[in-house]
Amino acid sequence: MAIRDRGKLKWQPASFMPLGFEMTRAMFKDQERQPKPLLDEYEREEFDQRISYAMESNSPVKLSIWDDGFTYEITGRIHYVDPITKQLRIEVKPGEFERIAFEDVVGVCVIG
Structure with a gap:
């Protein structure tokens, strides 16, 4: 008596699993998002003073950047402040x- 296997047909219902895993990852990532911190006028002024000091003394700076619900840090030297494009x-x-x-x-x- 020969074994009658369905071959690839039996695994076809599991083809949705990669999509399910991707959707689960996206759901957990969305749960970790944070709202943008509200900064008042005095904090902005303090940031400006630190940036200008770092440019004058050519010191490295660690900036905390908010991007689409997540905060990350960049370390480097400030090369130029563009007041027109605000960058x-x-x-x-x-x-x-x-x-x-x-x-x-x-x-x-400011580091250093």
Whole structure:
């Protein structure tokens, strides 16, 4: 008597699993999102003073950046402050720059 196996047909209902795992990951990621911190006028002024001090003394800066519900940190030297586009240009590595909007900065710490 021969075994009658259905082959790939028996695994077809499990084809939704990668999509289910992806949806679960997205759900947990959405739960970890935080609202943007509200900064008052005095905190913004303090950030401006720290940024100008870091530019004058050529000191590295650690910036806390809020992006779409998550906060991450960037460390580097402030190369240029553009008041027209309201962006900071930070030299992360020699010759490598990142642009960051003023409104996304939620923390400034001068290192050194």
